[in-house]
Amino acid sequence: MGPGVRFFSDNAALACPQVMRALGDANRVDIPYDGDAWSQRLDAAFSTLFETKVAALWVATGTAANCLALAAMCPPTGAVICHRDAHIEVDEGGAPGFYTHGAKLMLLGGAGAKIAPAAIVDLCERIRPDVHQVQPAAISITNATEYGLSYRAAEVAAIGAEAKRRGLGLHMDGARFANAVAFTGETPAELTWRAGVDALSFGFVKNGGINAEALIFFGPERATNARRMLKRAGHLQSKGRFLAAQLLAMIEDDLWLTNARAANAAAAALAEGAGQERLVHPVEANELFVRMTANEAVALRAQGFDFYDWAPGEVRLVTSWNQDMEAVGRLAAAIAAL
Amino acid sequence: MGPGVRFFSDNAALACPQVMRALGDANRVDIPYDGDAWSQRLDAAFSTLFETKVAALWVATGTAANCLALAAMCPPTGAVICHRDAHIEVDEGGAPGFYTHGAKLMLLGGAGAKIAPAAIVDLCERIRPDVHQVQPAAISITNATEYGLSYRAAEVAAIGAEAKRRGLGLHMDGARFANAVAFTGETPAELTWRAGVDALSFGFVKNGGINAEALIFFGPERATNARRMLKRAGHLQSKGRFLAAQLLAMIEDDLWLTNARAANAAAAALAEGAGQERLVHPVEANELFVRMTANEAVALRAQGFDFYDWAPGEVRLVTSWNQDMEAVGRLAAAIAAL
Amino acid sequence: MGPGVRFFSDNAALACPQVMRALGDANRVDIPYDGDAWSQRLDAAFSTLFETKVAALWVATGTAANCLALAAMCPPTGAVICHRDAHIEVDEGGAPGFYTHGAKLMLLGGAGAKIAPAAIVDLCERIRPDVHQVQPAAISITNATEYGLSYRAAEVAAIGAEAKRRGLGLHMDGARFANAVAFTGETPAELTWRAGVDALSFGFVKNGGINAEALIFFGPERATNARRMLKRAGHLQSKGRFLAAQLLAMIEDDLWLTNARAANAAAAALAEGAGQERLVHPVEANELFVRMTANEAVALRAQGFDFYDWAPGEVRLVTSWNQDMEAVGRLAAAIAAL
Amino acid sequence: MGPGVRFFSDNAALACPQVMRALGDANRVDIPYDGDAWSQRLDAAFSTLFETKVAALWVATGTAANCLALAAMCPPTGAVICHRDAHIEVDEGGAPGFYTHGAKLMLLGGAGAKIAPAAIVDLCERIRPDVHQVQPAAISITNATEYGLSYRAAEVAAIGAEAKRRGLGLHMDGARFANAVAFTGETPAELTWRAGVDALSFGFVKNGGINAEALIFFGPERATNARRMLKRAGHLQSKGRFLAAQLLAMIEDDLWLTNARAANAAAAALAEGAGQERLVHPVEANELFVRMTANEAVALRAQGFDFYDWAPGEVRLVTSWNQDMEAVGRLAAAIAAL
Secondary structure, three states, X not given: OOOOEEOOOOOOOOOOHHHHHHHHHHOOOOOOEOOOHHHHHHHXXXXXXXXOOOEEEEEOOHHHHHHHHHHHHOOOOEEEEEEOOOHHHHOOOOHHHHHOOOOEEEEEOOHHHOOOHHHHXXXXXXXXXXXXXXXXXXXXXXXXXXXXXXXXXXHHHHHHHHHHHHOOEEEEEEOOHHHHHHHHOOOHHHHOHHHOOOEEEEOOHHHOOOOOEEEEEOOOHHHHHHHHHHXXXXXXXXXXXXXXXXXXXXXXXXXXXXXXXXHHHHHHHHHHHHOHHHEOOOOOOOEEEEEOOHHHHHHHHHOOEEOEEEEOOEEEEEOOOOOOHHHHHHHHHHHHOO | OOOOEEOOOOOOOOOOHHHHHHHHHHOOOOOOEOOOHHHHOHHHXXXXXXXOOOEEEEEOOHHHHHHHHHHHHOOOOEEEEEXXXXXXXXXXXXXXXXXXXXXXXXXXXXXXXXXXXXXXXXXXXXXXXXXXXXXXXXXEEEOOXXXXXXXXXHHHHHHHHHHHHOOOEEEEXXXXXXXXXXXXXXXXXXHOHHHOOOEEEEXXXXXXXXXXXXXXXXXXXXXXXXXXXXXXXXXXXXXXXXHHHHHHHHHHHHHHHHHHHHHHHHHHHHHHHHOHHHEOOOOOOOEEEEEOOHHHHHHHHHOOEEOEEEEOOEEEEEOOOOOOHHHHHHHHHHHHOO | OOOOEEOXXXXXXXXXXXXXXXXXXXXXXXXXXXXXXXXXXXXXXHHHHHOOOOEEEEEOOHHHHHHHHHHHHOOOOEEEEEEOOOHHHHOOOOHHHHHOOOOEEEEEOOHHHOOOHHHHHHHHHOOOOOXXXXXXXXXXXXXXXXXXXXXXXXXXXXXXXXXXXXXXXXXXXXXXXXXXHHHHOOOHHHHOHHHOOOEXXXXXXXXXXXXXXXXXXXXXXXXXXXXXXXXXXXXXXXXXXXXXXXXXXXXXXXXXXXXXXXHHHHHHHHHHHHOHHHEXXXXXXXXXXXXXXXXXXXXXXXXXXXXXXXXXXXXXXXXXXXXXXXXXXHHHHHHHOO | OOOOEEOOOOOOOOOOHHHHHHHHHHOOOOOOEOXXXXXXXXXXXXXXXXXXXXXXXXXXXXXXXXXXXXXXXXOOOEEEEEEOOOHHXXXXXXXXXXXXXXXXXXXXXXXXXXXXXXXXXXXXXXXXXXXXXXXXXXXXXXXXXXXXOOOOHHHHHHHHHHHHHHOOEEEEEEOOHHHHHHHHOOXXXXXXXXXXXXXXXXXXXXXXXXXXXXXXXXXXXXXHHHHHHHHHOOOOOOEOHHHHHHHHHHHHHHHHHHHHHHHHHHHHHHHHHHOHHHEOOOOOOOEEEEEOOHHHHHHXXXXXXXXXXXXXXXXXXXXXXXXXXXXXXXXXHHHHOO
């Protein structure tokens, strides 16, 4: 990767110092798998954070977290309703099909990768209940969405109510859950179980972590089989203390929220500088989708800025927990000057 | 975990300092997934080590490495021949069935969890080739075995020849491959591809690593689909540089071999002290299976030694890369004094 | 089912006398599974019909035929491109996901459930070749389509060329293949392998059979694994002679074509009577989709006609191999008189 | 198949006249799939036979019946305990792995392919309950067994009690259930649900049927998901009336029992003639496993008798519902004369 200022991906960013330090602390002799002292504290620590009893499993990737959650909710004969731009549909290499043993994803539209309750109703009403048609078993939404929009608690609750009405599980892909909490100012509890969410993939890797995400089950009984599936998928690491320690470091002193606020602030500053007319979507997390000609993109890159070409005439800028605000200012000015 | 001297599990041991240091070095901005500088060096580095062109993938667990290798070799309609005490049969929570979409494991006996070519012949000859019976597609052996025995290159080659004769793939579960190389004095090449091995799960976690194993394909073309399966299984970490860096640290200056020699030496010293008549199996790696009454075990534990009850009248002692030789001496003496 | 004249479903129709007679003939002692004299004649008989060497397997349902074909072409990590109204997507209870171990269906639009080559190109060009996105491995088209349109050979060939260019397999769901042959006047060979089709589900059940469909592989080598999958799916009947005999009876003296022509003629007569403005789709097989108010439907049913409510303001009429032409005339007149 | 007298397989035998006649009767226009009048009568008819409320599904093969039952009882993460000579292990092409999405079969020994409760206890006690080891979820027994032995109700009940104690489902592969009922003189109810059986594959094909077996769920709620799996496996035939009619014909006037008694009587006569010392297993159904040198087998075949070489020095003789008793007498005499 060349020199310059990166707005390429939050996966490309550094791990934050507290997480690195936690790895050192976790390098002690302890019981293998999830029998160690760190792993054993997870349920309690996340139960406190979510103000209810939860089961919290560490897992190395968001894809695994998402798909274990879906498999816990959806039988092979069933389907998961999601947006057609959802990460589980577009960017997980077919992992949902693997983990669920071939359940379907049923795709909905919706601006900014958000799902509306009415779209769920419409889809479900068109499905005959007979055995010839696959029946939905769960809904998965992403918060913040793949286009950087944040669901408010009331929006999640409207979907949650529809899910309950139809006996569907509700999963939230929270790869950028921290950014949604930071943006909405609503609590983790309000955005999840109080709004009807049954399982949350709580992302830390894009937010300063290394390789540990949390899979949260609000009905802890669902976690029992998920723990077996996690092992069966080869995700039960023998030195799990190194993952658990990352998660504990991230939630201690609300580091996850501090990091997300910093990334959101950088994105907001960029949005302000770029101007509304360039923004494809409202900026409600740490991602911007910016209208830009190919020539303009070349001009910005010539100034040392690094970012992703999202679509013809559109680039994606992602800010990180440790984004240099001086560089943000320069990029904002450079876009404004285009 | 209480105080005392641990011979409980090599998974319980510390990560070695070079690996910890590598994590710090890898904490740089880089391309996500396996596009980073460290990951991109793996093929070349392992090709040098194995004296042939290989594809080397990082993966977080030995279970995932094993099962990705098996799935690359065995169709859902097929079977993998292995020992009935093999880790893939006994201790992976059914992961082979998950990754292969339901292929069978066909089980063989054999002292010390070793498979003999004659047993393979015998099994295969009893299978009708018709569609009513599942046909074997691969063989999996563990080196060092689950009971701490090391296959010599000639033994592997005899199995490899049988595999080739029957069109079967050959996988080696090398969770303790380093210990086998250290014990036999044979080269990585001699113990693997020169003896007919098609894929190797090369373990580092039990040997001083944290959470990175190497999956080596000697026919690199097999790796192409395995890379897709790895993603589909949720194992493609977005900050893969932290895994690749561990592997590179381990093979630099033959750290992996130094560590394994140390663990083997500790095991050999214990074996010497314990005396032949107590040993259930020859000690050819870093594990000892020791005949011991329940009272004797209590007596040892009272002296602060920590180990695993394997079976009635039998305990397992595992030595690590950093085993304190003074403690080894004390344990050896304590066993001798029982 | 009440009295009246049925245009409800070709699955509801009678089996034709030649097929019933064949069952009696097949009731002899013979080798189980597909070792009997009838089953052994299938490859040759269908090779003659298709003017090339084919492998022909009997299977009890079109769903099984379709999904075995797809699984023979598409790995679990891959995808099958099809129309969003395709039977495999809409009406097979998720069977493609089961047989392919979780491969995706990628959905295209297109009038009358027909796929256009341009739509395939457009879809494929938007897929990144990396491991994060599922890659298409096959295309499946239905001929005649779910809305009763028949692909001409040239149309199939255009899709076939695109498939070959991209290394994709091409499957044809021919639940009503006979009707397509009858309508287009093109030969079985022209509509399939000469146009690039690799596998055909050749339907007989809707065309006067009982419970035997033919699964035709134009590359017979693909059939080898399909035969194992067929057994593994529990579809290898022990008295296969009763299925093979049905297929042989159907292709003897071109009974399949005679039956399809009769059904098509009945549909054409209905279409003529109903008038173009009522037809949602051109009538090119044995199905009509007819615009009709709820009141009109009630009026027709009051006259004893039986049919399926397809959508608001639309009914489906299906004609069978033995449709009574006098009743057809009455229904046509009744529609015209609405 | 050459001329002679067949003792080769009950799959090779004729369908009985009542079943053939039922096919003709079922050739009426009716609702597709299982909506027809015959299919709709199955639950009631089998509930009467079993003296309890059951759900009865038709399915074309015993393999499909077995595997649908197992999949209804055993999650992908689980295991089914069975005999190592069980049909599901040996002769179903891996179908249990397909239908259960990779659950394991755990194999037990036992004379005559019978499982003893003590063997189940022993197996289960050796399994650690942790996630590293696969946990059993069901037991499958075959009655009559693969070696022609019949479990008595008390034997089944002992297994059933053990299953209940451990929370395991109990499946009975009854490919030759009729023969077991005929031999033991115990009722269908006594041999199944009263003894703890949850699901029964009730075979008719080997007993004079064509291609319809019954899958009986004694807890009808289990059938709901099984009906979806049946469709998803491509086993929901569109003209199901032709299968349902076979089953109804077989249970009307206890034809199934009459047929089985005839086959058993033929086997008993052969056993008597052959003499105890030649019999590998007691003859308790319609199969004999007879010690015989290769030369003796040649001699019998020269007299026109047809049978299966089971193992070196052992042949299998199977009698059918319509076995010619005169031929049985000649074969018995021929064996006695060897």
